[in-house]
Amino acid sequence: MRGLLLALLASSGLLGSCTAIPSLDGAAQLHTSDLVKRVKCDLILALRDKVFENRAKFGFLTQWSAKVHLTVIVDDTGAINPGVTFIEPLAVTGTSRSLGLGVGLSSQAVRTEDLEFFLSFSDVAREFGNKRVFHERYKGCRFEKGLFLESDLDIKSMFDRALAPIDAGVLHAGRNIPLPGGPPPIPPNEAAKIRAALEQLKAVPANAFVIMNEIDIPPDIKDKLPPTSTESMRLQAASQLARAREIERNTQAIIKNIVNPLYDIIAPIVGTDCIPKIAEARFKAIASSAVVSVNKIAADQAKTKPEQDIAISKMVAAENDVIAAAQEIVRIERDCKPVTPKKPAPTAYDPIDLISETVNFYVTLSGSVTPAWKLVRITAPLAPTFLSATRKTTNTLIIVMGRPVQVEDKVLPSSPMSQQILTSILREAITQQRLQ
Numbered sequence: 001m002r003g004l005l006l007a008l009l010a011s012s013g014l015l016g017s018c019t020a021i022p023s024l025d026g027a028a029q030l031h032t033s034d035l036v037k038r039v040k041c042d043l044i045l046a047l048r049d050k051v052f053e054n055r056a057k058f059g060f061l062t063q064w065s066a067k068v069h070l071t072v073i074v075d076d077t078g079a080i081n082p083g084v085t086f087i088e089p090l091a092v093t094g095t096s097r098s099l100g101l102g103v104g105l106s107s108q109a110v111r112t113e114d115l116e117f118f119l120s121f122s123d124v125a126r127e128f129g130n131k132r133v134f135h136e137r138y139k140g141c142r143f144e145k146g147l148f149l150e151s152d153l154d155i156k157s158m159f160d161r162a163l164a165p166i167d168a169g170v171l172h173a174g175r176n177i178p179l180p181g182g183p184p185p186i187p188p189n190e191a192a193k194i195r196a197a198l199e200q201l202k203a204v205p206a207n208a209f210v211i212m213n214e215i216d217i218p219p220d221i222k223d224k225l226p227p228t229s230t231e232s233m234r235l236q237a238a239s240q241l242a243r244a245r246e247i248e249r250n251t252q253a254i255i256k257n258i259v260n261p262l263y264d265i266i267a268p269i270v271g272t273d274c275i276p277k278i279a280e281a282r283f284k285a286i287a288s289s290a291v292v293s294v295n296k297i298a299a300d301q302a303k304t305k306p307e308q309d310i311a312i313s314k315m316v317a318a319e320n321d322v323i324a325a326a327q328e329i330v331r332i333e334r335d336c337k338p339v340t341p342k343k344p345a346p347t348a349y350d351p352i353d354l355i356s357e358t359v360n361f362y363v364t365l366s367g368s369v370t371p372a373w374k375l376v377r378i379t380a381p382l383a384p385t386f387l388s389a390t391r392k393t394t395n396t397l398i399i400v401m402g403r404p405v406q407v408e409d410k411v412l413p414s415s416p417m418s419q420q421i422l423t424s425i426l427r428e429a430i431t432q433q434r435l436q
Contacts, residue, residue: 021109021111022074022075022076022109022110022111022391023074032070032115034143035070036117037137037138037139037143038143038153039066039068039119039153039397039399040119040124040138041138041141041143042152042153042155043066043119043121043124043155043399044121044124044125044128044201044204045141045204046155046156046158046159047061047062047121047125047159047201048125048201048204049156050156050159050160050163051198051201052201054167055194055198057163057166057167058163058166059194059197059198060173060186060190060194060350060351060403061121062121062122062125062193062194062197062198062201063121063122063190063193063194063197063403064121064401064402064403064404065118065119065120065121065401065402065403065404065411065413065417066118066119066121066399066400066401067116067117067118067119067399067400067401067413067417067418067421068116068117068118068119068397068398068399068400069114069115069116069396069397069398069400069421069424069425070114070115070116070395070396070397070398071112071113071114071115071394071395071396071398071425071428072112072113072393072394072395072396073110073111073112073392073393073394073396073432074110074111074112074391074392074393075108075109075110075390075391075392075393075394076108076109076110076389076390076391077106077107077108077389077390077391077392078106078107078108078387078388078389078390079104079105079106079107079385079387079388079389080104080105080106080386080387080388081102081103081104081105081381081382081383081385081386081387082102082103082380082381082382082386083100083101083102083103083380083381083382083383084100084101084102084378084379084380084381084382085098085099085100085101085378085379085380085382086098086099086100086101086377086378087376087377087378087379088377089376089377100382101382102381102382102383104383116421118412118413120404120411121197122193122197122200123411125197125200125201125204126200128204129200129203129204134204153359153397153399155357155399158355158357158399159355162352162355163352165351165352166351166352171351171352172351173186173348173349173350173351174348174349174351175346175347175348175349182353182415182416183349183350183353183354183402183403183414183416184403184404184405184406184414185347185348185349186347186348186349186350186403187406240299240308240309240312241299241300241308243312244295244296244299244300244311244312244315245296247292247296247312247315247316247319248292248293248296248315250319251288251289251292251293251318251319251322252289254285254289254322254323254326255285255286255289255322258326258329259282259285259286259322259325259326259329260282262326262329262330262333263278263279263282263329266278266329266332266333266336267279273336274332274335274336277332278329278332278333281325281326281328281329281332282325282329284321284325284328285321285322285325285326285329288318288319288321288322288325289318289322291314291315291318291321292315292318292319292322295311295312295314295315295318296311296315298311298314299311299312299315350403353402353416354400354401354402354416354417354420355400355401355402356398356399356400356401356420356424357398357399358396358397358398358399358424358427358428359396359397359398359399360394360395360396360397360428361393361394361395361396362392362393362394363392363393363394364390364391364392364393365390365391365392366388366389366390366391367388367389367390368385368386368387368388368389369386369387369388370384370385370386370387371386394432396428398421398424398425398428400417400420400421400424401417402414402416402417402420404417
């Protein structure tokens with residue numbers, strides 16, 4: 001009997017020695033990049049279709065963004081219940097006494113992975129507007145029919161349900177003041193941004209944009225000196241290049257420290273008849289500054305002294321034009337009468353704060369083995385199930401859409417969007433705990 005007990009303990013310990021971190025295979029083997037492509041495509045294409053149903057009512061969605069959270073949970077559970085019943089027949093026929101011995105052991109290993117990313121609808125629309133990117137990187141948003149989270153997310157239906165009160169006129173934009181820490185208000189220049197975003201959405205998927213590369217000029221003057229025959233000529237060329245660099249610096253300082261600040265200060269306070277004059281003077285100053293920089297490059301690359309002299313003379317003339325334009329802005333400001341600034345428009349908010357949806361997929365795979373032996377004095381196993389194993393895979397996708405926060409040139413998720421993500425994660429955790 002002692003040997004049999006040792007065998008039972010050894011078999012139960014076998015399961016514990018096999019416990020390991022679950023692998024992300026099968027239903028848990030998501031291709032993250034493919035999922036992100038699917039989410040971006042489904043969001044923007046559904047947004048485009050919905051906005052063009054009624055631009056006046058749904059145009060504000062072009063200024064929204066989405067925060068997406070993906071969770072993959074793999075739960076491996078195993079159990080082994082070895083046992084045996086010892087039977088001893090008694091003297092009376094048909095009677096016996098028995099003794100059951102059993103050992104049970106279960107193991108569980110849970111692996112959780114999270115992925116979260118933020119999307120600005122206007123940025124994604126601009127990205128999809130690049131025909132080459134749209135077709136090469138996103139395959140024209142044509143995906144094969146997949147399973148679970150790789151299938152169609154049906155975001156269009158989510159838009160239809162969430163925006164139905166707006167379509168019916170029950171909810172509308174206005175002074176719907178939210179609680180502190182609520183969504184940001186509609187900015188004053190919203191209409192212009194919506195018009196620009198609509199043009200971007202029209203271009204999906206056939207549009208292209210050009211990225212201008214900045215030209216870097218090495219600071220070392222010596223490397224740019226043209227080949228000359230005497231040392232004095234080399235020194236003269238070096239002096240000319242230093243002069244060219246100084247002209248460019250002065251011109252850029254005038255634009256940065258005088259022209260642009262004056263324009264920003266004067267334009268909002270002068271009459272409408274003066275604004276075109278100020279804008280024209282500013283344009284002349286910036287255009288002349290560009291001429292200075294172009295001829296600075298020509299001076300650096302000149303092979304002979306006459307070529308260098310011509311480039312620098314053009315720089316001097318353009319610098320004078322910049323100075324004249326700056327003086328013109330000052331004169332316009334002196335002659336124009338300031339106007340009383342208009343009262344700011346009342347703060348308005350979107351008709352709805354957030355749109356959120358959570359998609360869950362559960363896949364459970366289980367198996368068991370129960371061999372049986374029934375002898376005169378021994379019956380095994382003792383438990384109904386000798387060896388069992390279960391793998392449960394949970395894929396959760398949380399999408400929260402709302403108006404982002406604009407901080408200078410950055411777009412950030414608003415506090416309600418982040419709170420909604422945390423609330424959804426907590427709700428899913430409680431639900432998983434109840435299901436266990």
